[in-house]
Amino acid sequence: MLTQRDSQNRDEPGYPLIPVWTGEQIRAAEKPLLDAGEGEALMRRASWGLAAHILQILQAQRGSVYGATVVGLIGSGNNGGDGLYALASLRRRGVDARAVLLRPTCHTQALTAFCQAGGQLQTTIDDGADLILDAVVGTGFSGSFDAPSLPQDSVVVACDLPSGVDAETGAVRGTAIRADHTVTFGGLKTGLLLGQGRAFSGVLHTVDIGLGAHLPEPAGYVMSELVDIPGTTGGAGITTQAGVDNLLRFRPRDTRRIDHSSGSGGAARNLAGEAVPVLRRRGPDADAHKYSRGVLHLLVGSPRYPGAAQLSVGAALATGVGMAQVQAPDAVAQAVVNHWPETVASDQAERAAAMVIGPGLGDDSQRLAQAEALLQQSRRNAVPCVLDASALELITPELLADAGYAGSLGKHTVLTPHTGEAQKLAERLGDLQLQDALAEQKVLAAAPRLAQLTGAVVVLKGPVTVIAAPGDEPPLLHTEPAPGLATAGTGDVLAGIIGALLATQEESARYCAALGVALHAAAARRLDPRGHGRFGASALLGVLAD
Ligand SMILES: NC(=O)C1=CN([C@@H]2O[C@H](COP(=O)(O)OP(=O)(O)OC[C@H]3O[C@@H](n4cnc5c(N)ncnc54)[C@H](OP(=O)(O)O)[C@@H]3O)[C@@H](O)[C@H]2O)[C@@H](O)CC1
Numbered sequence: 295m296l297t298q299r300d301s302q303n304r305d306e307p308g309y310p311l312i313p314v315w316t317g318e319q320i321r322a323a324e325k326p327l328l329d330a331g332e333g334e335a336l337m338r339r340a341s342w343g344l345a346a347h348i349l350q351i352l353q354a355q356r357g358s359v360y361g362a363t364v365v366g367l368i369g370s371g372n373n374g375g376d377g378l379y380a381l382a383s384l385r386r387r388g389v390d391a392r393a394v395l396l397r398p399t400c401h402t403q404a405l406t407a408f409c410q411a412g413g414q415l416q417t418t419i420d421d422g423a424d425l426i427l428d429a430v431v432g433t434g435f436s437g438s439f440d441a442p443s444l445p446q447d448s449v450v451v452a453c454d455l456p457s458g459v460d461a462e463t464g465a466v467r468g469t470a471i472r473a474d475h476t477v478t479f480g481g482l483k484t485g486l487l488l489g490q491g492r493a494f495s496g497v498l499h500t501v502d503i504g505l506g507a508h509l510p511e512p513a514g515y516v517m518s519e520l521v522d523i524p525g526t527t528g529g530a531g532i533t534t535q536a537g538v539d540n541l542l543r544f545r546p547r548d549t550r551r552i553d554h555s556s557g558s559g560g561a562a563r564n565l566a567g568e569a570v571p572v573l574r575r576r577g578p579d580a581d582a583h584k585y586s587r588g589v590l591h592l593l594v595g596s597p598r599y600p601g602a603a604q605l606s607v608g609a610a611l612a613t614g615v616g617m618a619q620v621q622a623p624d625a626v627a628q629a630v631v632n633h634w635p636e637t638v639a640s641d642q643a644e645r646a647a648a649m650v651i652g653p654g655l656g657d658d659s660q661r662l663a664q665a666e667a668l669l670q671q672s673r674r675n676a677v678p679c680v681l682d683a684s685a686l687e688l689i690t691p692e693l694l695a696d697a698g699y700a701g702s703l704g705k706h707t708v709l710t711p712h713t714g715e716a717q718k719l720a721e722r723l724g725d726l727q728l729q730d731a732l733a734e735q736k737v738l739a740a741a742p743r744l745a746q747l748t749g750a751v752v753v754l755k756g757p758v759t760v761i762a763a764p765g766d767e768p769p770l771l772h773t774e775p776a777p778g779l780a781t782a783g784t785g786d787v788l789a790g791i792i793g794a795l796l797a798t799q800e801e802s803a804r805y806c807a808a809l810g811v812a813l814h815a816a817a818a819r820r821l822d823p824r825g826h827g828r829f830g831a832s833a834l835l836g837v838l839a840d
């Protein structure tokens with residue numbers, strides 16, 4: 295039986311948190327198993343999983359696997375070993391699997407297995423191959439890679455990681471092999487999600503090779519889009535490999551359908567049957583009134599940037615609040631009320647359950663003084679608060695040293711800098727570690743560092759957005775592509791969404807910030823599923839409520 299809340303939230307999209315590790319973490323987890331002599335078994339599991347995925351891909355592409363041509367590009371390490379074992383399995387399924395050794399040496403046992411399965415070595419990459427398997431280099435990649443040229447029409451599948459992509463940062467060193475699919479072992483690697491790695495790895499598939507208990511605390515969690523299938527009860531169940539694979543698709547044109555668990559319980563589960571945390575927006579209680587639901591106070595807009603006020607207020611209303619009240623110069627506030635008549639103009643934030651401070655304030659000194667006063671009020675009363683755009687300039691070493699802040703803005707505060715704003719903050723706070731992480735585009739290190747320095751939750755915005763809280767909780771990553779968001783004003787929309795969630799959801803600021811980022815990008819994807827980018831920020835408001 296559904297509770298009233300469950301029935302309200304039944305069709306609400308949820309965002310499961312999938313753990314990710316750096317390549318080094320995965321290698322460290324493998325080490326005890328290798329030391330115990332289980333390396334060969336690990337490799338067998340990896341290569342069997344790889345072959346199984348290749349068979350599925352061939353089946354989908356050609357309608358059958360028998361007689362398909364697969365050419366494996368083989369390197370000198372275990373990545374090449376995985377490739378050779380997989381080619382041997384494919385041969386036993388009737389696939390014409392061949393290998394090109396790109397280095398003078400290779401994994402000898404795997405080569406023997408390949409030859410025993412009837413595999414032939416060749417020196418050229420066939421033009422007509424149905425599928426190219428990239429097994430040149432994986433997590434052992436060092437220096438720079440020189441990618442061979444490949445036939446245009448073949449599907450490319452990467453073994454563990456596209457060759458040339460850094461397993462931690464996703465940076466391409468030299469040139470890399472661009473894959474249509476990547477079959478990765480033991481757990482998702484950060485390099486598949488960050489930087490260029492995301493575009494080079496195509497559709498992601500994971501293979502459990504039994505690292506389980508040896509895996510450390512993840513480097514982060516990636517938020518994935520999950521749409522419940524209408525008409526069924528309970529939440530979503532990610533119980534099958536296909537379900538997990540669907541979750542891990544990163545192409546804007548993909549439609550996601552997740553297999554549903556037939557059982558009750560409602561929690562999404564991973565392959566091991568463990569519950570996966572899911573971020574999900576909750577609607578108002580039946581007995582809510584506007585004040586109990588949550589008032590959002592927005593200090594936004596200025597004569598120079600009146601539109602920012604409209605965007606953040608509009609986003610808050612479409613996300614859902616008990617009441618939105620705007621604090622702005624008369625003409626700006628009037629324009630907001632004309633556009634959104636349900637908005638209340640108010641200079642008092644007493645009833646506020648949350649605040650948004652910053653969008654469109656510009657460098658207006660009077661507005662910034664009001665922003666500072668409101669920030670103090672938020673700190674004093676621990677009222678959740680989003681600090682965005684020029685309000686981020688309030689954060690100085692002097693402000694943090696103030697007795698009222700005691701070195702920390704507090705976990706109820708959410709900072710939403712893009713990388714340029716974060717770089718300025720890093721310089722103002724004089725922190726070299728943060729400056730270096732940003733300069734090297736190590737967003738997964740930069741966001742937690744800024745959270746640590748300010749004591750606030752940080753949303754480091756960009757094509758990949760990282761949400762980090764002060765303390766031990768791992769950062770959350772949002773990597774679903776929404777390139778159309780690269781347009782003026784979408785940050786104002788995001789600030790309004792997060793503010794509305796802070797005002798209405800009984801969750802931490804970290805949770806609300808991450809959910810807000812996911813809802814923002816999901817709105818862009820609904821509006822622009824192919825990523826053409828033909829919309830302005832205000833168009834997001836019309837689809838936020840869906
Ligand atoms: N560990 C395990 O138990 C398991 C690991 N597994 C698998 O093993 C992979 C890691 O294997 P790994 O450690 O052998 O490293 P790997 O990615 O093959 O690269 C090292 C080799 O590449 C070479 N090489 C380096 N840089 C290069 C470059 N720029 N350009 C060209 N070549 C370059 C370097 O040779 P060198 O250049 O030094 O002669 C060295 O021999 C991992 O990704 C997963 O697929 C799974 O089977 C599960 C069990």
Ligand SMILES: Nc1ncnc2c1ncn2[C@@H]1O[C@H](COP(=O)(O)OP(=O)(O)O)[C@@H](O)[C@H]1O
Pocket residue numbers: 683712755756757758759775776777778779780781782783784785786787788814
């Ligand atoms: N290439 C991109 N892909 C996905 N999201 C993007 C991309 N570029 C920008 N964004 C998102 O768009 C928003 C832009 O925010 P911001 O730079 O503050 O814009 P503005 O100040 O103009 O409102 C952020 O949420 C950011 O994550």
